[in-house]
Amino acid sequence: MLTIAMPKGRIFDEAVGLLRRADYVLPPEFDESRKLVIDVPEEQMRFILAKPMDVVTYVEHGVADLGIAGKDVLMEEERNVYELLDLHISRCHLAVAGLPGAKMNEIAPRVATKYPNIASTYFREQGEQVEIIRLNGSIELAPLIGLADRIVDIVSTGRTLRENGLVELERIAEVTSRLIVNPASYRLNGGDIERLVDRLAAVIPQP
Ligand SMILES: Nc1ncnc2c1ncn2[C@@H]1O[C@H](COP(=O)(O)OP(=O)(O)OP(=O)(O)O)[C@@H](O)[C@H]1O
Ligand SMILES: O=P(O)(O)OC[C@H]1O[C@H](OP(=O)(O)OP(=O)(O)O)[C@H](O)[C@@H]1O
Structure with missing residues (x-):
């Protein structure tokens, strides 16, 4: 099970769209609910919905394995997370x-x-x-x-x-959104995380 911190607000819809294009089946709660934790057991994923500036904090503390954050947020504060992929969204x-x-x-x-x-x-x-x-x-x-x-x-x-x-x-x-990962989680779940990265990389909009 991977936990992914998603930024609420203007990045959210594009990030959800990207995951769906990568064939992750996300329930209607992603379109209409106020829930802050959304479990998707079929995909072995849990999503937490946070303020964009807080996504990095959840990932850094390891309560989320992965997160999606704007490059602006990553530039503003040096944090102990790895940047895995430029998603080319929210440019x-x-x-x-x-x-x-x-x-x-x-x-x-x-x-x-x-x-x-x-x-x-x-x-x-x-x-x-x-x-x-x-x-x-x-x-x-x-x-x-x-x-x-x-x-x-x-x-x-x-x-x-x-x-x-x-x-x-x-x-x-220039600013786009990035996929970030907790370093310890990356060591532990490298295989699952690489599979997710490959699926996303295949559907990323070209610049
Ligand atoms: N026009 C834009 N204005 C601001 N952010 C943008 C814009 N376009 C894309 N972004 C991206 O979206 C992120 C901000 O999202 P959003 O506007 O939903 O949050 P926010 O309300 O600014 O955040 P916070 O609640 O922390 O103040 C930025 O970090 C940036 O990467
Ligand atoms: O070039 P534009 O397309 O006009 O977008 C840029 C504006 O959007 C953001 O503000 P936001 O709407 O997040 O409001 P804020 O002032 O409360 O941050 C940003 O801070 C700019 O003010």
Whole structure:
């Protein structure tokens, strides 16, 4: 029996679609229920449904063997999990954005983000010293009301930036969802996990 931590939210449907294309028969609970643990005994699988940022925690602690997590989440914190496969789903990118033409405050430039580690590493590598302000959402608000000069955030269609009069300034990294595994579980269940990887790899959307 393998336990897989699935991210609730926008990755979920694409991840379920991928598993179904790989011929895993998943019950209707995957489409309509509020259940957080879904057992699929026919496939010898148990799924747990967690917030995207928490999936890695469940896998790291070994209560889930495997998980699906965005590369953004994996980049933000170094965690003791192995990345097994790029699933090429939930594609987006991380970028620096701001108001068009607006210069960074020279004395105390501020950057608002949900990804403080990615942002501080990025600006350090650019040789720029900035203050990072951590927000939990609606990041685009920060430059509009003067909380920050720049934001570091996910861009997908670009619609949120556009509708708020912001522009993308620099691209930091491409993001897709990855299959991750607990290292001890990988040693113990390598065969079962490799079979799952092979089935998924065969149906992954091509970039
Ligand atoms: N447009 C997008 N905005 C944000 N995340 C996206 C987007 N497109 C794909 N993703 C992926 O989806 C993940 C976030 O999923 P979702 O938006 O459901 O969670 P969230 O609500 O941001 O997470 P949390 O509840 O932890 O704040 C990201 O980690 C990223 O890998
Ligand atoms: O380029 P787009 O297609 O517009 O997508 C990007 C937006 O989507 C995400 O926000 P989300 O909807 O998760 O809301 P949040 O502000 O609460 O994080 C992200 O933080 C951007 O704001």
